[in-house]
Each structure stands twice: as structure tokens, then as C-alpha cells.
Amino acid sequence: MPYNIAMVSDFFFPAPGGVESHIYQLSSKLIDRGHKVVVITHAYEGRTGVRYLTNGLKVYSVPFLVIYRETTMPTVFSFFPIFRNIVIREEIQIVHGHGSLSSFCHEAILHARTMGLRTVFTDHSLFGFADAGSILTNKLLKFALSDVDHVICVSHTCKENTVLRASLDPVMVSVIPNAVVAENFQPKSYISKSRNEMDYLRPRPLPQRVGPGDTIVIVVISRLFYNKGTDLLIAAIPRILAAHPNVRFIIAGSGPKAIDLEQMLERRMLQDKVELLGPVRHEEVRDVMIRGHIYLHPSLTEAFGTVIVEAASCGLYVVCTRVGGIPEVLPAHMTTFAKPEEDDLVLATGKAIAALRSGKVKTERFHDQVKMMYSWTDVAQRTERVYDGITGAISEQDFYGEHANAPWSASRVRGYALIDRLKRYYGCGIWAGKLFCLCVVIDYLIFLFLELWAPRSRIDIARSWPRKPFINDKNKPVENGAYRRRGTDLMDRRNGSLVLR
Structure with a gap:
């Protein structure tokens, strides 16, 4: 009921x-x-x-x-x-x-x-x-x-x-x-492939290859607080950029540590290599992520980490710290883990950059895999x-x-x-x-x-929001809640109505 x-x-x-x-x-x-x-x-x-x-x-x-x-x-x-x-x-x-x-x-x-x-x-x-x-x-x-x-x-x-x-x-x-709503976090490049004239069009990501001289963009989207590893990020960015000249950073988020990040960029004169976006709305996260190749998540404590699932769904290779519940979130081929230490984070990021340049990581498959894992x-x-x-x-x-x-x-x-x-x-x-x-x-x-x-x-009883009845496979309306546990909910691709298989 x-x-x-x-x-x-x-x-x-x-x-x-x-x-x-x-x-x-x-x-x-x-x-x-x-x-x-x-x-x-x-x-x-x-x-x-x-x-x-x-x-x-x-x-x-x-x-x-x-x-x-x-x-x-x-x-x-x-x-x-x-x-x-x-x-x-x-x-x-x-x-x-x-x-x-x-x-x-x-x-x-x-x-x-x-x-x-x-x-x-x-x-x-x-x-x-x-x-x-x-x-x-x-x-x-x-x-x-x-x-x-x-x-x-x-x-x-x-x-x-x-x-x-x-x-x-x-x-x-x-x-x-x-x-994660995988449809809202699709990779940047897609092609349409049709099985036959009567079937629906299914978008598929194009393979992305990063050459030896191409620029790799590392994306960070996080609240800039201590527990999110902002101090670790501030210490690691200059070392990563020094070791990899063709790397750029895009950082989105706000918090009390934002001033420390800005001061570090001014001292090291890295403003041309690190782009600070400030706070972004959730519906804008995908637009930021598809600009990058690697997602860096230096958190010091995390129960799950939904943002790394969103990043993988967008086709980004994930570098994250091995803390809390993060190791449970994504399979090993999508991530490179690091200890919550500066040296190990720099080393893990370097491994991720090398893996992308060598073509060992097939990020174009990540979206479909995440879509099957999380719903x-x-x-x-x-x-x-x-x-x-x-x-x-x-x-x-x-x-x-x-x-x-x-x-x-x-x-x-x-x-x-x-x-x-x-x-x-x-x-x-x-x-x-x-x-x-x-x-x-x-x-x-x-x-x-x-x-x-x-x-x-x-106390007056509030009226419930009017809702359209669901349609079953016999094209008959089903009252709210009546379809529960009777079968798998699937979306009819012909008319967009909810049917039971």
C-alpha cells in the first residue's frame, strides 16, 4: 500500500x-x-x-x-x-x-x-x-x-x-x-547508432584519445572545507603542474578554504593554469566535468562520494583518496586510489595521467557501466x-x-x-x-x-497533488501504488508511458 x-x-x-x-x-x-x-x-x-x-x-x-x-x-x-x-x-x-x-x-x-x-x-x-x-x-x-x-x-x-x-x-x-541520474551526466562526444529503422536511437560515446603533447584537464568540484581535503589539494597542485607541464586544473566550489587556494595561486603565479569557477549549481556540474579528463577527489573523510560517480558517468578517470566508503563506490578500472597524503596523491595523479596518455583506460565505456550500477x-x-x-x-x-x-x-x-x-x-x-x-x-x-x-x-487536511494514473501492459489505468512489487518497472519507448513487463 x-x-x-x-x-x-x-x-x-x-x-x-x-x-x-x-x-x-x-x-x-x-x-x-x-x-x-x-x-x-x-x-x-x-x-x-x-x-x-x-x-x-x-x-x-x-x-x-x-x-x-x-x-x-x-x-x-x-x-x-x-x-x-x-x-x-x-x-x-x-x-x-x-x-x-x-x-x-x-x-x-x-x-x-x-x-x-x-x-x-x-x-x-x-x-x-x-x-x-x-x-x-x-x-x-x-x-x-x-x-x-x-x-x-x-x-x-x-x-x-x-x-x-x-x-x-x-x-x-x-x-x-x-x-546518479546517468542521463544527466553523459560524456561530451556522442554518436547516434540505430539498430534498425523501427528501433529507437541509442547514443554512444566516441572514444577519446589523449596524445603525448595534448593538454590534460583535471577537474575538482567540492566544498572547500578542511574535511574535503582542500589543504591537501593546495599542497599537491604546484607539484603536479611542475611535473606535468601540459596539465590544467578547473576547480569549482566555495568555502572557508577558498582564500587559501587563491593565495597559493598568487604566490606560485599559477593563475593561467588553474581556473577557479566558484560555486556552481548542481545542474551545471556536468557542463564543468565534460571539460576535463581526470576528476581529482582528495577528501579526508567520505561516507560515499556521489560526485565521483557523476564524474565517472561523464567519462572522467577518477583519482581519489582511499578513505571511508569511497573504495566501495566504483570498480578498480575506473579509479586510481591514493593515501590521504601529499606525496601519494601526487604520485597517483601522475599514474592516472600516464594511463590516459597510453590509452590503457577506456573511459568511453564508463557511462554505460555506471548506468547499470546505480539507479x-x-x-x-x-x-x-x-x-x-x-x-x-x-x-x-x-x-x-x-x-x-x-x-x-x-x-x-x-x-x-x-x-x-x-x-x-x-x-x-x-x-x-x-x-x-x-x-x-x-x-x-x-x-x-x-x-x-x-x-x-x-486543522485542515491538505489536498494531495493530482497525478495521472499509470498505464499497465493491457493499456488500462492502474491506481497509485497498485503496481508495486508486481513486476519490473520499464518505460515504454514508443509513447513514454510506464508499463509492466
Whole structure:
């Protein structure tokens, strides 16, 4: 059956980034599968209130104070009244939060459980265990995930990290990677090849060869922050250019490290070899990437790295650091790995340049290979199965498999009873557990007050976005959600309608 889902996060469009793109693409594909999805985020650059995006995706932009890197100030309880109003108006059944650093996400999970809703959390980042910021973040994560129904991570490395940080049962954590819309990241040169007159035209990339004297362009598209390896990039660029005179750089992105990068270029007088584009919108990323031959990704920590998948889809050879979940993303023939060190990054980039000049790397095949590996439709199907598992649409045996009857956890269905919730929060620490229990009790009292002060009967139910019915293989309309799990969704190339094979 279709679900009413609320995606909640501080990170959403128009801000660029992997989390923002993930939420939008996942929401759009879930809508295609018959579900109702709304996004709840904070106001961006005057975007306050309700807006509709492509495919009828409804976005609530709540005016809250942003304190750092698009993260709102944690208030714990002040978000509850408007969140409750949105949930009741949209008849939400599942609240899906995104991002360990999102205050909206953690608060929404707490309030949703108080209101008796099912909750899912997706973690997109990796964090340490030693510095003060990580310790505070991990404690906040443990608080939010103590009462969540299920957790999704974007890589196996991310899963291990999240399980340790939040002391979770590993069986309650699923790995569902990011994806890419391959059609939006096609290589530069294409030819059209037709099988026969009645078949459709299928574009294919032309082989690209780089001669010994040709210029190789290295592209970098990243936020210019410390964790993205900007300091490493600043140190490596002069050495790479000195060793390879016929190399140029194109760097897109913004951040606090941009001034350091500009100062290095002025000191070394490399302005003619390094082009700085500043911030670019996501729809412009492909136009930047097809100008290059190699994509350089010097990140110091990364849970997945969607941008390297986009680069490979554009036909670029990828040089990246072997950190976090990056080694899980692309096969070995598409990448050259380096340690997160200056010397090794310079060496790996030199190997990539030599491989391109020798013709050993067939980058014209990358696009079709990436298209087969990553699909947002597949991500939506796997996420939908998580929803089925936490709502009871499928049995625990089907959802958890051989771990359903594990002795250490008799049942993983989270109860809504206040006493059961307090038991889960109390085990979070000697002092933190008591503080968490106090927050839950106050949240429950606020909920009771809101039920009396603003009864549900006074809140209007929002009308759903009108959608065209799907067409099955017998040319009959199918109601939203009725086609799920009945077959593989394929697009009819003759008329563009969705059919079932």
C-alpha cells in the first residue's frame, strides 16, 4: 500500500550537496511508485512557506535560525507545534530524517515517536570518536536513534561507523547506496547508432584519445572545507603542474578554504593554469566535468562520494583518496586510489595521467557501466522495503531474515508506550540517560497540551497533488501504488508511458 512520508532535514535545495540531491531524487522516485512525499526543511534565501517542485514534491520551508553550514539552532521543543501541524495536515505515516548534523532531523524523530509515527533515519556522514565535536554529535545521534524504527546508511563503512557511534543492533541498519541520474551526466562526444529503422536511437560515446603533447584537464568540484581535503589539494597542485607541464586544473566550489587556494595561486603565479569557477549549481556540474579528463577527489573523510560517480558517468578517470566508503563506490578500472597524503596523491595523479596518455583506460565505456550500477529507482525500491518492514506490511522473518529470531533481540518493533520509550532512553548513559528521559517526558507533555490547545479537528487536511494514473501492459489505468512489487518497472519507448513487463 502507498505511504504518506515526510522527509526531514536541514539540508535541501537550493543548497548544493549530496544529501540535498539524495532527498530530492529519492522523494521523486517514491512519488513515481505511488507514495505521497513532502519535504520539511528550513527557509533558504527568502524561500519561506510552501513550494511545489517537479513531480508534485511539496516542500515546507520553516523559518528557523541557521547557525552554521545550513544547520538550524537546536531548540528541542520549539519545532514541535509547526511539525505537528504539518504532520496532521499531510496525514503523515512515516517520518524519514536525513543527516547526523541536522537539528530538524533529530527533533523530528523525537516528536514523531511522541505522536505515534514510524521513523527512519539515513546517515550520510562519517564521524570520529576523539574530538569534542564528534563526541557531542555522537551523543546527540545516540539520543535520536535510541527510539528509531530503522536506520539506513549509504555504505558499509558508514554502517560500521554509525553502529559504533550510536550503539545500535547491526541488524537494524540497512545499507542503501546513493545513485546518479546517468542521463544527466553523459560524456561530451556522442554518436547516434540505430539498430534498425523501427528501433529507437541509442547514443554512444566516441572514444577519446589523449596524445603525448595534448593538454590534460583535471577537474575538482567540492566544498572547500578542511574535511574535503582542500589543504591537501593546495599542497599537491604546484607539484603536479611542475611535473606535468601540459596539465590544467578547473576547480569549482566555495568555502572557508577558498582564500587559501587563491593565495597559493598568487604566490606560485599559477593563475593561467588553474581556473577557479566558484560555486556552481548542481545542474551545471556536468557542463564543468565534460571539460576535463581526470576528476581529482582528495577528501579526508567520505561516507560515499556521489560526485565521483557523476564524474565517472561523464567519462572522467577518477583519482581519489582511499578513505571511508569511497573504495566501495566504483570498480578498480575506473579509479586510481591514493593515501590521504601529499606525496601519494601526487604520485597517483601522475599514474592516472600516464594511463590516459597510453590509452590503457577506456573511459568511453564508463557511462554505460555506471548506468547499470546505480539507479534511483532501485534505491526507492529498497527504501520502500524498509518502510514495509517497519509498518508490518511484511513479516519480521521476511524483513530481517535469519536474524529475526536472534536471542539478543526478541522483537525489533518499537512500541509507542511512554514507559517503553523511557527504558530505551535511560540506557544511554548515567547522566545522559536521565536527561534524555526528561526531554521525552517534557515532549510528551507538550504533545498533550497541543492536543488540547489546537485540536486535530481544527486543522485542515491538505489536498494531495493530482497525478495521472499509470498505464499497465493491457493499456488500462492502474491506481497509485497498485503496481508495486508486481513486476519490473520499464518505460515504454514508443509513447513514454510506464508499463509492466
